[in-house]
Amino acid sequence: MNQVGRDIPRLEVRAKVTGRADYTHNLRLPGMLYGKVFRATVPHGRIRCIETGAARAVPGVQCVVTGEDIRKLIAEPYYGPAFHDQPILALDKVRHVGEPVAVVLASDPHVAEHAAQLIDAEYQELPAVYDEVAAMQPDIVVHDMLKPAGTFADLKHLKGRTGTNIALDFHLRRGDVDAALARAERVIEHTFKTQQCLHLAFEPFVAVADPGDGVLTIHTSNQTPSFVRTEIARLFGWPENRVRVKVPYLGGGFGAKVYVKLEALVSALALLVRRPVKIALTMEEQFYMITKHPTTFRIKSGVGKDGRVVARACEVYWNGGAYADIGPRVTQKSGFTAPGPYDIENINIDSYALYTNRTPAGALRGFGIPQLVWAYESHTDLIARELGIDPIDFRRKNILHQNRPQASGTPMTDAAIAKVLDAIAARLAWNKKLDRGSGTVRRGRGVAIGFKASISPTTSVAIVNVAADGSTTLYTSTVDMGQGSDTAFAQIAAEVLDFKAEDIRIVHPDTDVTPYDMGTLGSRSLFHMGNAVRLAAEDARAKLQALAAQAGLPEGTNYPPAEVFKKRFGMQAGNVIGAASFVPTYKSPDAQTGLSDNVTPFWMVGGAGAEVEVDTETGDVRVLRLVNAVDCGKPINPGVARTQLSGAAIMQLGFTLSEAMQLDAGQVTNASLADYKIPGIRDVPPMENELVEAEQHTGPFGAKGLGESGTFGVSPAIANAIHDAVGVRIMELPITAEVVFRALRAQQGRPLEDA
Amino acid sequence: MMRTINFTLNGQPVSTAIEPHRNLVELLQRFDLFGARESCGQGLCGCCTVLVDDMAVSGCLYFAVWVDGKSVTTVEHLDAEGSLSVVQQAFIDCGAFQCGFCTPGFVLMTHQLLKAYPNPSDDDIRHYLSGNLCRCAAYPEIIEAVKLAARR
Ligand code: FES
Ligand code: FES
Numbered sequence: 070m071n072q073v074g075r076d077i078p079r080l081e082v083r084a085k086v087t088g089r090a091d092y093t094h095n096l097r098l099p100g101m102l103y104g105k106v107f108r109a110t111v112p113h114g115r116i117r118c119i120e121t122g123a124a125r126a127v128p129g130v131q132c133v134v135t136g137e138d139i140r141k142l143i144a145e146p147y148y149g150p151a152f153h154d155q156p157i158l159a160l161d162k163v164r165h166v167g168e169p170v171a172v173v174l175a176s177d178p179h180v181a182e183h184a185a186q187l188i189d190a191e192y193q194e195l196p197a198v199y200d201e202v203a204a205m206q207p208d209i210v211v212h213d214m215l216k217p218a219g220t221f222a223d224l225k226h227l228k229g230r231t232g233t234n235i236a237l238d239f240h241l242r243r244g245d246v247d248a249a250l251a252r253a254e255r256v257i258e259h260t261f262k263t264q265q266c267l268h269l270a271f272e273p274f275v276a277v278a279d280p281g282d283g284v285l286t287i288h289t290s291n292q293t294p295s296f297v298r299t300e301i302a303r304l305f306g307w308p309e310n311r312v313r314v315k316v317p318y319l320g321g322g323f324g325a326k327v328y329v330k331l332e333a334l335v336s337a338l339a340l341l342v343r344r345p346v347k348i349a350l351t352m353e354e355q356f357y358m359i360t361k362h363p364t365t366f367r368i369k370s371g372v373g374k375d376g377r378v379v380a381r382a383c384e385v386y387w388n389g390g391a392y393a394d395i396g397p398r399v400t401q402k403s404g405f406t407a408p409g410p411y412d413i414e415n416i417n418i419d420s421y422a423l424y425t426n427r428t429p430a431g432a433l434r435g436f437g438i439p440q441l442v443w444a445y446e447s448h449t450d451l452i453a454r455e456l457g458i459d460p461i462d463f464r465r466k467n468i469l470h471q472n473r474p475q476a477s478g479t480p481m482t483d484a485a486i487a488k489v490l491d492a493i494a495a496r497l498a499w500n501k502k503l504d505r506g507s508g509t510v511r512r513g514r515g516v517a518i519g520f521k522a523s524i525s526p527t528t529s530v531a532i533v534n535v536a537a538d539g540s541t542t543l544y545t546s547t548v549d550m551g552q553g554s555d556t557a558f559a560q561i562a563a564e565v566l567d568f569k570a571e572d573i574r575i576v577h578p579d580t581d582v583t584p585y586d587m588g589t590l591g592s593r594s595l596f597h598m599g600n601a602v603r604l605a606a607e608d609a610r611a612k613l614q615a616l617a618a619q620a621g622l623p624e625g626t627n628y629p630p631a632e633v634f635k636k637r638f639g640m641q642a643g644n645v646i647g648a649a650s651f652v653p654t655y656k657s658p659d660a661q662t663g664l665s666d667n668v669t670p671f672w673m674v675g676g677a678g679a680e681v682e683v684d685t686e687t688g689d690v691r692v693l694r695l696v697n698a699v700d701c702g703k704p705i706n707p708g709v710a711r712t713q714l715s716g717a718a719i720m721q722l723g724f725t726l727s728e729a730m731q732l733d734a735g736q737v738t739n740a741s742l743a744d745y746k747i748p749g750i751r752d753v754p755p756m757e758n759e760l761v762e763a764e765q766h767t768g769p770f771g772a773k774g775l776g777e778s779g780t781f782g783v784s785p786a787i788a789n790a791i792h793d794a795v796g797v798r799i800m801e802l803p804i805t806a807e808v809v810f811r812a813l814r815a816q817q818g819r820p821l822e823d824a
Numbered sequence: 825m826m827r828t829i830n831f832t833l834n835g836q837p838v839s840t841a842i843e844p845h846r847n848l849v850e851l852l853q854r855f856d857l858f859g860a861r862e863s864c865g866q867g868l869c870g871c872c873t874v875l876v877d878d879m880a881v882s883g884c885l886y887f888a889v890w891v892d893g894k895s896v897t898t899v900e901h902l903d904a905e906g907s908l909s910v911v912q913q914a915f916i917d918c919g920a921f922q923c924g925f926c927t928p929g930f931v932l933m934t935h936q937l938l939k940a941y942p943n944p945s946d947d948d949i950r951h952y953l954s955g956n957l958c959r960c961a962a963y964p965e966i967i968e969a970v971k972l973a974a975r976r
Contacts, residue, residue, distance in 0.1 A: 078916050085924030086912040086931055088859020088899035095858040179845065271863045271871055271925040271959045320861070320925030321959050352864045551922030551960050712919050712965060719961035742864040742957070750963045751950045 072563035072570045073770045076708040079556045080575065081318065081549070091317040093275045093290040094349065101277070101345040102131055104338055105181035107171040107188040108357060109163035112199075112426040112735025113211070114192030116161060116170070123187035124173055129180040131342060133188065135171045136160040139337050143304050146337070150296065150328040151224050152236060153216045155392040155429075157304075157333045163192065164211055164391035165426050166735045167357025169334065174342060178349075197426035197735055201388035202365050204234040204423040211391060211424035220299070222526050224397060226660065234424040236389060237397035239404045241663030243476055244415030246371075249380035253371025257452050260367045261444035262801040264729040265388070267360040268433055269747060270550075272320020274358055275349040276331040278339035285336055286313045292326045292548050293588035294578040300329050301336050309580075316578040319550035323720070324432035325359050326550075327590050328395060356730060356740035361433035362399060363388040366407070366444035371415075376458050378467050380415035383407035383445075387422050387430070387437065394431035396422045402522060403437030405477045405663065409445035410486045410520045410674070411467040416476045418663065426735055435521065435777040436591050439721060439784060442519030443802060446785035450515065451798065460789065461494050461516060468518075475672075478664040479522075483773075484672035485700035485763040490518050492698040492761050493678040493782075505794070509685045512693070515789025518676030519781030522669035523774070524591045526655035530584035531601040533562055533609040533647040537638070539630035541568060541609075546578040546586035547598045552776050553709035554594045558602045560705050561769050565606035567627075584648070592774030595705065596671055599769035601651035609647025616645060653767075671765050674700040675778030677718065677786040683794045688810025690726065690791060692754035699778040700763045703771030707760060710775055714758045717779030723748040725784040729803050829892035834901035842888050848874055848881070851888035852898060859899035859928040870956030873929035874898055880936050899928035902935075911935055914973035915966075922960035930956050934970050943974055 084090040107124075121133040136158035139146045146160070147153040159170045171188055175181040198209040211234055217227035227237060250256050276289035285305075291297055294314040302309045319326060331348050338346040350358065364387055371380035385407055389396035404420030453463035468490065469481045493516050494500075506512040532544040543562055549555040555575040563570040576583060586598060613630055620636035622628055628636075634643050653670035678696040683689070697718045704710040727746040731739045739745045758779075765773040788799050797812035814821050826841040833855060842851060849862045849872050860883045863871040872883035875897040876890075902909040908916070911934045921927040930953065937944060937952040944952070949970045958966065 078919065081924070082916040083908070085921055085927050086899075086908065086915050087903055088857075088928040090924050092858075092861075092925065094861060097853075269959055271869060271923070271957075272861070273863065319923060320863075321923045323959075352866070551924065553922075708919055712922065712962060715964055716922060716961040719963065720959075741866060742868045743866055747957065747959065748961060748963075749957055750953050750966070753961070753963045756964060 072560045073705050075560060075570065076706060077556065077570060079553050079709065080559060080571065081555065092272055092320050093277065093288050093317060094272050094320065096277050096288050098277065098279055098345040101347055102174040102176055102342060103178040103181050104172045104174050104346055104348040105178065105185040106169045106348065107173065107185045109159060109166055109168040109170050111163060111192045111194050112166050113195040113197040114163055115195065116159060116163065117191040117193055119171055120189040121171060124184040127180060127184040127187065129175050129177055130184045131174040133171055133173050134338060134341060138341065142337055142341060146304065147216065148300055148304060148329045148333050149218055149393055150220060150395050151218055151227060151397040152393045153218050154212055157337050165428055166737065167428060168391065172338060174338060174346065199425050199427055199732060199735065201363060201386040201423045201425060204425045205421065207232050207234065210234060211426060227397060236393045236422040236424060237400050239401040239420040239663060241405055241416065241418035241476060243664065246380045246382050246415045246417045249415040250371040253379050254374045255372045256369065257372065257455060258369040259448050259451060260365065260800065261447055263364045263440045263443055264802050265360050265363045265427065266724050266728040266730060267356060268323040268325035269355060270321030270323060270325055273350040273352055273355050274326065274331050276335045277345060277347040278335035279345040280339040280343050284311050284313055286315065287332050287336060288315050289332050290319050290326055291316055291330065291332065292322045292550065292590055293328055294546050294548065294580055295585045296328055296588055297332045298580045301332060304333060314580045316548050319548055322550040323434045324590060327432055327588055330358060352742055353740045356737045357428050359394060359431045360390065360428050360730065362396065362430040362437060362440060364440040366441065368444055368448045370448065370452060372452060372456065376456055376463060376466050378411055378413050381408045381413050382417040385420040385441065388425050388427065389422050390425055390427040390429035392429040393422065394429045396430055399432065399437040402524065403441055405668065406438065406520060406522060407441050407445065408476050409449065410469050410518060412469045412473050418476065427732065432590060434717060434720060435780045438519055438521045438777065439724065439780045442517060442781045443784045446517035446519065446782065447788050450789040450792065461490065461499055464490055464518065477658065477668045478666045479668045481672060483763065483765045484520060484674050485761050486518060486520065486674050488761045488763060489674050489676045489698045489700055492759050493676050493696050496696045496757055496759065497678045506682065510682055511685060511794040512680065512682050513790045513792065513794025514678065514680045515786045515793055516676065516678045517782035517785035517789060521673040521777065523596060523671050523673065524593050525653055525668065525670050527587035527593065527597060528650060528652045529586045529597040529601040530650045531598060531605040532584055533605045535609055535613065535630055535645040537631065537634040537641045537643050540572065541566065542574045542576055543602065544576045544583045545598055545602065546580065546583045547594045548578055548589040550589065552713060553706060554589065556709060557595055557599065557705045561599055561602045562606040564770065565603055566610055592673060592776045595772055595774045596768050597651055599772060601649050603769045604649030604651060605647045608649055609645050612645045612647060670767060671773050673774060673778045675781035677782030679786040679790045681787060681790040681794055683791055683809060685795060685813055688806040688813060690804060690806065690809055692787065695754045695756045697756065697779050698759040698761055699775050701760050701775035701778065702763055702765030702768050702773040704760055705770065705772045710760055711758050713776050714779040715756060717777060718756065718783055719748050719753055721780040721783040725787055725802060726804055827889050829889055831891045831893060832895040834897060834904065844887065844889050846888045848883035848886040848888050848891065852883065857898050857900055861925060868957065869926065870929035870933060871926050873932045875932060880933055899932055910976050911973045914969040914976065918965045918969035918972055920965040920969035921962050926956065926958045930966055934973060937970065938974055944970060
């Protein structure tokens with residue numbers, strides 16, 4: 070019925086425009102207590118004592134809970150997807166400012182908040198490390214001992230090291246880089262850096278735990294309900310069926326709300342006090358939960374006479390903050406794409422996940438890729454300039470084509486790199502000369518392209534339930550946080566079953582009801598769960614046909630399901646349940662070389678082109694035009710896909726031009742929307758968004774994920790355009806007017822003194 | 825120390841006792857209205873937008889007791905007659921949101937915007953809605969939605 074490819078509005082639009090959409094934020098349960106977290110004020114220190122007496126004495130306070138109280142309930146109260154390194158509340162040591170140390174519980178949130186301010190903690194302060202490169206030395210060690218979690222198949226190789234801040238080091242060796250660099254016509258080397266920034270979903274982290282009677286129910290704003298269930302059950306030593314995790318709509322996620330965030334804390338508290346407990350963070354507290362990795366990337370390339378890159382060496386240092394979260398996977402999964410979408414024979418990659426005394430870092434829309442593209446596409450532009458080759462031509466000469474092996478050895482199949490590049494060049498009318506401005510206002514343009522591997526090996530399970538009247542319900546644990554997964558899955562199931570997408574109902578994640586899914590992250594849902602939904606719908610279709618045969622209906626005729634049920638059961642009765650799992654194949658990278666010919670089930674490709682205007686008197690950068698293009702295969706819902714592309718690009722524009730967490734002696738000094746500037750409606754430049762024509766042959770109806778692809782090229786495209794306009798190169802994000810002005814003054818030989 | 829306040833809530837006269845430190849968002853939650861949401865808590869994002877005597881206010885910074893004797897309208901009232909408002913429908917038709925957390929604020933501000941500027945230019949829209957933020961960055965679609973609503 071051509072349900073796929075239709076531009077239908079999201080299924081939940083009415084609930085959202087009327088303010089009635091269900092968010093965890095709205096939930097209140099009878100007898101519920103509110104928790105307010107008391108947080109560490111030092112970046113690194115041994116806990117000497119926690120004074121809670123004054124807080125306990127506040128009328129209305131139910132109790133004050135510290136890490137030691139949690140330890141009485143759970144002997145080893147540490148959690149994490151890669152390492153079991155994060156205590157539910159600080160134990161013995163604190164490792165970053167803002168780390169949860171104690172919680173006040175009260176039935177009035179204001180009382181809890183007031184009482185939390187009366188808690189006092191004393192620490193024996195320890196020296197702290199903030200910089201990822203400095204953390205390579207074991208002078209200051211954040212964790213005495215590392216405890217690998219062993220949960221995920223792709224992280225089974227992590228080691229229990231001591232005396233180091235390196236949570237994971239990933240190394241890839243392909244060809245002979247040293248020899249190729251020695252032979253190269255030119256060797257060019259740069260170091261790029263990115264800043265710490267964060268997701269800032271408008272629904273701040275919130276979770277409610279209901280201790281129940283033998284079954285603990287957790288209502289949470291989380292992207293990984295299945296993981297939460299597994300991890301909470303592990304902490305308590307329970308079977309999974311004693312934990313129920315429910316997730317309604319999310320007010321934004323962007324990778325912040327993956328794995329366990331508040332869930333272990335509210336669960337432990339609810340079991341301690343035997344009452345439901347809710348913790349809802351403030352916007353300020355989000356700055357102490359999870360962030361995006363700051364990075365340092367040293368990149369060195371050898372180039373031949375013909376303008377081909379013959380060798381590339383990449384050293385990437387990921388600043389993971391105090392707890393590893395999913396940083397080790399970022400280090401490895403993103404790490405092997407560090408040389409960029411280029412066909413290079415000799416490659417070395419050394420990628421390090423480091424602990425420091427900052428707010429932890431994890432996944433943020435792109436899973437490390439935007440940090441890498443920032444470096445390799447700035448570097449690519451600089452090489453093209455040095456060689457005097459047009460930057461588009463230089464890229465065309467070097468990009469990976471269909472089925473050529475990427476650095477890891479996995480072929481680039483169904484990755485429309487050349488098409489994305491061509492689309493951007495065409496829209497920018499790259500062949501035409503640009504009006505470069507005059508006087509103090511100069512114009513320039515730049516492009517950048519990037520790519521990403523999807524996550525593997527992972528499992529997604531879907532159930533399609535056709536009721537006796539033919540109406541259909543779809544059960545998945547995918548979380549719709551605005552990306553439109555509910556709608557896309559309805560379209561996929563409807564396409565298979567020959568129904569109308571709008572008539573299919575989606576049941577939101579409830580681990581008592583919806584089957585396992587690895588998580589809503591890394592743009593994996595449309596491909597992985599989308600395939601599971603397609604298979605489950607095919608299963609249901611086959612069962613409906615079997616039912617028709619049993620009912621004696623002639624084969625090949627298309628009876629509506631309601632008639633089939635009626636005929637078979639004599640009335641409106643029965644169900645058909647289609648179910649399926651989707652698990653793509655995977656080969657772990659070789660322990661020695663880091664190579665694998667099957668590291669990902671599909672590739673994402675995204676790029677951007679920018680035209681900018683720079684005011685040489687102020688350093689102010691105005692983006693005159695931003696072109697975004699991605700390969701999303703055959704889009705299931707082009708309208709929703711385009712808004713994903715646009716939203717990702719604007720978000721990345723914030724990370725490019727303004728957003729940065731400011732740190733002073735480990736304290737975040739701009740932890741509010743007033744001081745941390747995200748893009749507003751006036752900051753959106755004229756934009757064009759293009760879904761290039763492509764097909765992912767292994768995807769559901771040719772589709773693949775794209776929620777992150779729009780972020781890839783934005784930052785370097787703008788830096789390249791600034792260079793083009795005024796001849797200065799920015800090596801570190803964000804690119805504020807001050808940064809550009811300082812670079813301009815340095816270029817004129819009149820550098821400004823440091824502030 | 826409770827204070828009793830009387831006000832009109834979405835067309836109905838109501839009365840309640842509330843402490844003076846609570847804000848308008850908390851007051852509305854007591855009436856099971858969750859469309860006004862506290863996000864930044866600083867008057868910067870507009871997620872908590874509520875109309876008080878037909879003027880948009882930030883519910884996070886507006887004390888509950890201030891509505892005494894006034895008329896309060898929330899997003900939940902816009903379809904009281906059964907059908908969506910023109911603005912709501914335009915937001916749907918233009919896909920002007922993703923997660924939807926900011927949407928009630930944008931919808932209410934757009935109602936006020938269209939009263940002030942029945943035929944707004946892009947600049948009018950950007951200026952008027954600059955006090956509302958959207959982390960999903962549905963801004964281009966929001967601008968389209970406002971223009972569509974104005975045309976209708
Ligand atoms: S919560 Fe009130 S303006 Fe942001
Ligand atoms: S739609 Fe998510 S914040 Fe606006």
